[in-house]
Amino acid sequence: MNANPPDPAELGRRLAARDRTAAPAALNVIEQTGERHAADVAALLAEVAPEKLGGDAPGMIVGVTGPPGAGKSTLLSELVAKWRERGKSVAVLAIDPSSKRSGGSLLGDRARIRVEPGDTDVLIRSTATATRLGGLAPATREAALAMAAAFDVVIVETVGVGQSETDIAELADSVVVIVQPASGDVLQFIKSGVMEIPDLLVVTKSDLGAPATRAARELMGTVKTLGSHTPVLLVSSLPPSTGVDELIDTVESHHASLDLPASRAEARRAAALDAFVHEHGERGLRAVGGRRAAQRLLAEPSPTPGLPRLVELLQDAAGY
Ligand SMILES: Nc1nc2c(ncn2[C@@H]2O[C@H](COP(=O)(O)OP(=O)(O)OP(=O)(O)O)[C@@H](O)[C@H]2O)c(=O)[nH]1
Ligand SMILES: [Mg+2]
Structure with missing residues (x-):
């Protein structure tokens, strides 16, 4: 009796609506690694990105x-x-x-x-x-x-x-x-x-x-x-x-007392850089001109400053 796996975007939307019963399944999606699951993870994360939430996640x-x-x-x-x-x-x-x-x-x-x-x-x-x-x-x-x-x-x-x-x-x-x-x-x-x-x-x-x-x-x-x-x-x-x-x-x-938008922007940039290095290795990093260059790229304003978009930016720059 295997139920259909939950739709990742739907899980993301439920989290965004503060439905915490979606959290265990959402974490299962996020913890999946590898090329095959990247689209699922991105679909889920897009629903909890600041531009969807209308600001930084409140927690x-x-x-x-x-x-x-x-x-x-x-x-x-x-x-x-x-x-x-x-x-x-x-x-x-x-x-x-x-x-x-x-x-x-x-x-x-x-x-x-x-x-x-x-x-x-x-x-x-x-x-x-x-x-x-x-x-x-x-x-x-x-x-x-x-x-x-x-x-x-x-x-x-x-x-x-x-x-x-x-x-x-x-x-x-x-x-x-x-x-x-x-x-x-x-x-x-x-x-x-x-x-x-x-x-x-x-x-x-x-x-x-x-x-x-x-x-x-x-x-x-x-x-x-x-x-x-x-x-x-x-x-x-x-x-x-x-x-x-x-x-x-x-x-x-x-x-x-925090500047939350600045703190979260840093966290998202670090996450994006990390995901990029994880996926493309040091070679990928060299292709964009090194870690510092990558960080600079990530700091540039983006039309959709969500996590996947930031990774996309890096990937474009690297010619992937
Ligand atoms: N006396 C006393 N002992 C404590 C206190 N807090 C934790 N301990 C004891 O210290 C030991 C380690 O506690 P943990 O909470 O497991 O420590 P931890 O930092 O999570 O350890 P790791 O997961 O191994 O990194 C246990 O034997 C606890 O019972 C405290 O406030 N007072
Ligand atoms: Mg412990």
């Missing part, structure tokens, strides 16, 4: 990243629960490159994040798909942008290694970097020189007491030294959690 795209074991998944569970209490719909896209060994999607995080049965206003999708350097797969960027049409909050969770941190900064409206107390993680983070990436810094496991307070102080010191104003927050995700409401308030006020 907040929040990146949550941090080293392995920092407490990301546990914190996400609290964040989802509290955002739901506030009446917000939430989609979580969790990327775990380490699970590649087992292949396919994983159930671990889905099991850990508490979801009321039958609650279609929460969607948890775990995927093992990541690039070799730990960066975001093109489908993840597209999925996040598409989900932002239908959900109030879209959280993209990555393990903060390699390329993933810069990728998440391009994609997300707000980036939350989480660090756990002690174990050299804080020092490691400060030394890594990616201080410009977080919009918010969170020290988890504040229930551990002094080490957590010390870690937060160290981070605040570094932020101040750099002349930055990135907020540093302390949270405990163990019940009863503390600091999570403040975290949500801080994310929401950061989002409210």
Whole structure:
């Protein structure tokens, strides 16, 4: 009994109408790779492009990243629960490159994040798909942008290694970097020189007491030294959690202060460039005169500034 596969454009239209029951099937379409599916993906994405929506997708795209074991998944569970209490719909896209060994999607995080049965206003999708350097797969960027049409909050969770941190900064409206107390993680983070990436810094496991307070102080010191104003927050995700409401308030006020059109334009350009490189490789990139030239091309105004059109522009330039 195989029902007809859902029409991709119809799925896109349902997302645009904020019908969240279309989201799982839409994600299935977006996650398909290869030439054969490209038209389906493009048809779906065209329906949630800004020119169809009459502006940027309204959902907040929040990146949550941090080293392995920092407490990301546990914190996400609290964040989802509290955002739901506030009446917000939430989609979580969790990327775990380490699970590649087992292949396919994983159930671990889905099991850990508490979801009321039958609650279609929460969607948890775990995927093992990541690039070799730990960066975001093109489908993840597209999925996040598409989900932002239908959900109030879209959280993209990555393990903060390699390329993933810069990728998440391009994609997300707000980036939350989480660090756990002690174990050299804080020092490691400060030394890594990616201080410009977080919009918010969170020290988890504040229930551990002094080490957590010390870690937060160290981070605040570094932020101040750099002349930055990135907020540093302390949270405990163990019940009863503390600091999570403040975290949500801080994310929401950061989002409210953003130049959303600029941020989303950057995210779409990055997604388009990424899709192009994915499809045509470094050779394709050389054909348009290199990465910088490609970025310049993408920044040029286009009559239909949707994702597929941007890719088209690049392809034209490359003589494909
Ligand atoms: N004491 C304390 N332990 C915590 C807290 N949050 C998470 N943990 C514990 O820290 C460990 C790692 O938590 P996860 O949420 O799995 O961390 P993660 O960042 O998702 O880890 P990866 O998915 O492996 O990158 C688990 O044993 C959690 O129970 C917290 O607020 N306080
Ligand atoms: Mg995790």
